[in-house]
Amino acid sequence: MAFYDRMMSIDRRIIFLSVGLAVAIPIIVPLGFPVQISEETMNFYREMAALKPGDIILLSFDYEGDVMAELNPMAVAVLKHAFSRGIKVIAITTYAGGTGIAERLLTEAANRYGKTYGVDYVFLGYNPDWSGTMLRLGESFKATYPTDQYGKSVYEIPIMKNVETYRDIALVVSISGSALSEYWAIWAGGRYGARVISGNTAIQAILIYPYYKAGQIPGFLGGLKGAAEYEKLINAPGMGIRGMDAQSVAHALMLAFILVGNVGYFLFRRAKRREQK
Amino acid sequence: MKRQGPIILAFAIGMLMLIQFFTPAAFFKEAYNTILDWKQVVLGFTFILGTWSLIRYHYIKINRKRENWQYSYVTLAGLAITVLAALIWKTAEGPYPWLFNNVQVPMQSTMFSLLAFFVASASYRAFRARTFHATLLLIAGALVMLGRVPIGSYLSGSIFGVKISLVAISDWVLNVPNAAAKRGIMIGVGLGMTATAIKIILGIEQTYLGKTD
Amino acid sequence: MAVTHDLGIWVAGILTLAIFSFLYKDNPFYRFAEHLLVGVSAGYYLVQYFFSAAYKKLWVPVFQEGHHVLLVGGILGLLMFTRLFRRTEWISRYPVAFYIAAWAGYVIPSYIQVRILQQAQDTMFNPRGMPLGEALSALILLIGVSTTLIYFYFSAEHRGPLKTLSKVGITFLMIGFGATFGYNVMGRVSLLIGRFQFLFTDWLGIVH
Numbered sequence: 206m207a208f209y210d211r212m213m214s215i216d217r218r219i220i221f222l223s224v225g226l227a228v229a230i231p232i233i234v235p236l237g238f239p240v241q242i243s244e245e246t247m248n249f250y251r252e253m254a255a256l257k258p259g260d261i262i263l264l265s266f267d268y269e270g271d272v273m274a275e276l277n278p279m280a281v282a283v284l285k286h287a288f289s290r291g292i293k294v295i296a297i298t299t300y301a302g303g304t305g306i307a308e309r310l311l312t313e314a315a316n317r318y319g320k321t322y323g324v325d326y327v328f329l330g331y332n333p334d335w336s337g338t339m340l341r342l343g344e345s346f347k348a349t350y351p352t353d354q355y356g357k358s359v360y361e362i363p364i365m366k367n368v369e370t371y372r373d374i375a376l377v378v379s380i381s382g383s384a385l386s387e388y389w390a391i392w393a394g395g396r397y398g399a400r401v402i403s404g405n406t407a408i409q410a411i412l413i414y415p416y417y418k419a420g421q422i423p424g425f426l427g428g429l430k431g432a433a434e435y436e437k438l439i440n441a442p443g444m445g446i447r448g449m450d451a452q453s454v455a456h457a458l459m460l461a462f463i464l465v466g467n468v469g470y471f472l473f474r475r476a477k478r479r480e481q482k
Numbered sequence: 483m484k485r486q487g488p489i490i491l492a493f494a495i496g497m498l499m500l501i502q503f504f505t506p507a508a509f510f511k512e513a514y515n516t517i518l519d520w521k522q523v524v525l526g527f528t529f530i531l532g533t534w535s536l537i538r539y540h541y542i543k544i545n546r547k548r549e550n551w552q553y554s555y556v557t558l559a560g561l562a563i564t565v566l567a568a569l570i571w572k573t574a575e576g577p578y579p580w581l582f583n584n585v586q587v588p589m590q591s592t593m594f595s596l597l598a599f600f601v602a603s604a605s606y607r608a609f610r611a612r613t614f615h616a617t618l619l620l621i622a623g624a625l626v627m628l629g630r631v632p633i634g635s636y637l638s639g640s641i642f643g644v645k646i647s648l649v650a651i652s653d654w655v656l657n658v659p660n661a662a663a664k665r666g667i668m669i670g671v672g673l674g675m676t677a678t679a680i681k682i683i684l685g686i687e688q689t690y691l692g693k694t695d
Numbered sequence: 696m697a698v699t700h701d702l703g704i705w706v707a708g709i710l711t712l713a714i715f716s717f718l719y720k721d722n723p724f725y726r727f728a729e730h731l732l733v734g735v736s737a738g739y740y741l742v743q744y745f746f747s748a749a750y751k752k753l754w755v756p757v758f759q760e761g762h763h764v765l766l767v768g769g770i771l772g773l774l775m776f777t778r779l780f781r782r783t784e785w786i787s788r789y790p791v792a793f794y795i796a797a798w799a800g801y802v803i804p805s806y807i808q809v810r811i812l813q814q815a816q817d818t819m820f821n822p823r824g825m826p827l828g829e830a831l832s833a834l835i836l837l838i839g840v841s842t843t844l845i846y847f848y849f850s851a852e853h854r855g856p857l858k859t860l861s862k863v864g865i866t867f868l869m870i871g872f873g874a875t876f877g878y879n880v881m882g883r884v885s886l887l888i889g890r891f892q893f894l895f896t897d898w899l900g901i902v903h
Contacts, residue, residue, distance in 0.1 A: 217603045221718055224602045228887050232895055233902055238632030241649060270587035271594040274889020275882060301529070301743035302590075302736065305582040308574075331747050333526035340801065341518045348515065351755040355574055358755075395809035407882035411875050414656060415665040418836075419817035421809060428878065429885035430630055448888040453633035455598070455884045460624055462606040467620075470610045484785040488792035495793055499800025519752065520768030521797050524790050526748020527772030533741045534779070536733075553730040560734025561741070568742040578742070581735055584703035585710060589732040591889060592714040598887035599718055601880055615869045622873025627880055656874055658832045662839020663871025665814055666864070669840070670847045672810030679799035679806075690795050691788050 212469025330354030
């Protein structure tokens with residue numbers, strides 16, 4: 206087998222093992238790469254920082270367990286930022302599998318900051334039909350969610366007392382693993398004028414740029430890196446910052462493999478051309 | 483009745499939901515809210531139907547002893563135990579959230595994390611700078627991969643006295659050419675979906691009704 | 696630096712390894728875990744669907760708050776179950792038509808507003824007061840959006856200037872796809888980091 210052939214056909218088990226090590230080693234032995242803040246994250250932070258104590262945000266957990274590694278750090282950071290500044294949180298989820306995740310994160314954050322359920326935050330739970338829910342919230346929160354996640358009437362929950370529509374919400378924060386942030390911008394933002402910011406998986410974040418540029422989503426967090434940047438801004442290092450070393454090394458490794466494959470390909474083409482001559 | 487009825491219903495509901503956008507009339511507002519409420523219930527029941535289909539699929543698989551039928555017992559048992567846990571101990575605490583946190587979520591997230599290995603292997607094999615456009619794709623991908631992680635901040639230098647950083651370049655790529663491409667696609671999709679919606683309301687598009695009678 | 700004694704984390708850890716075992720090859724441990732995931736997830740979702748649709752959106756408003764009109768939604772929902780029998784399958788077309796048409800009705804104005812007009816408006820080139828670099832970027836954005844749309848314009852054959860412009864469009868699309876690839880890798884690696892963090896921190900206690 207020619208050298209270039211070997212360069213182009215590395216066994217996939219070697220690739221798998223290398224990727225595993227590239228991720229595992231920096232987690233065990235942190236390298237401490239610095240996290241630089243992007244403009245999108247800075248704008249997300251500014252939107253949150255502009256809120257006043259007592260303001261209410263609608264935090265939508267638009268994801269399930271599959272992408273929690275990317276999005277949990279964002280949701281945790283948003284809750285820390287909100288609770289530490291006396292901002293109240295109405296949480297919902299647009300995924301049936303998002304209920305367990307939201308419950309856990311809300312409870313952990315509330316316990317840490319001594320927040321009371323029903324007064325400082327509430328979890329209204331899951332509702333089927335994304336767009337229908339987002340539009341209905343624009344008309345009536347209480348009709349959209351007659352009860353919270355635990356079956357308690359929203360009329361008996363203090364935080365819900367003065368909340369009728371998006372007008373009573375200072376900011377909508379969508380933490381999303383799919384196109385849900387876009388839908389919030391279309392239905393809550395476009396139709397009802399709600400201010401929407403988002404935290405997105407990396408795959409989804411790439412599609413947010415047109416909304417961001419048009420001001421429909423004035424700030425967003427892109428992937429685990431976005432979470433790390435936000436954690437740095439609010440001075441609460443978490444899983445985002447801790448994951449950045451592994452992220453860097455794994456990216457460098459994957460690019461190295463692509464480079465090796467391409468060098469092999471060029472050598473192969475040169476050899477072919479020589480043969481033809 | 484079997485085909486014309488649903489088409490007439492679609493026209494009436496579609497027109498109502500369209501007109502309400504342009505009028506503050508109380509009737510339309512009321513109808514809009516009611517239809518949104520109905521719609522949420524319909525979808526909820528549809529999801530329940532979906533779960534029923536899953537149960538039926540595995541039941542048939544066991545009954546006919548199809549390949550790997552033994553594993554269907556695992557699926558049905560998992561489903562039954564989770565539902566029973568919710569019925570007996572409720573959903574807020576106990577075995578129901580325990581199963582979610584320690585069985586469902588870890589496996590769900592691991593399943594998706596497997597893709598990291600396959601993406602690495604596939605990109606190594608498929609990404610070749612064969613043509614101008616393939617090279618462009620490769621360069622843009624590499625810029626984003628390096629520029630959006632902390633390691634990228636080390637990669638900067640100056641050319642003819644002008645300071646250039648990889649982070650700034652990747653930011654520009656994302657905010658200008660990438661945003662342009664995505665916006666072009668978005669406008670195109672927006673036009674396509676609007677046209678499809680009009681066709682549904684007018685009864686031109688009927689594929690959602692299934693096969694003809 | 697100690698292995699956890701939490702049974703739940705042990706179960707999660709073992710199931711995580713069972714899924715990872717697929718990297719070697721398809722095997723009974725993986726298949727067991729895969730089927731268990733489907734079953735437990737379906738059970739979890741079923742409870743949530745039932746609670747949210749049948750209780751929260753139907754029982755409470757109809758029987759506790761007296762909004763009887765919502766019963767119609769419940770009937771429409773139940774009609775979906777006619778799909779289970781071949782003879783009554785056609786009845787389920789009513790709730791399907793209702794759902795799709797309601798969506799189609801409100802999609803039209805909102806999509807035109809948010810995804811077409813506002814996006815087109817933001818693309819318009821207005822260099823007044825802009826620094827040179829920004830103006831240049833705004834111009835490139837306009838060219839990119841226009842040529843991408845031209846690339847997807849299939850009503851006329853791509854010849855002459857149309858061909859040239861659509862080639863410019865492909866160039867922008869390729870840069871966009873490259874960026875998508877980069878972010879895709881980023882996302883997948885992040886998910887793997889999450890699992891390794893769980894294994895090393897929560898389960899094995901190697902990392903704090």
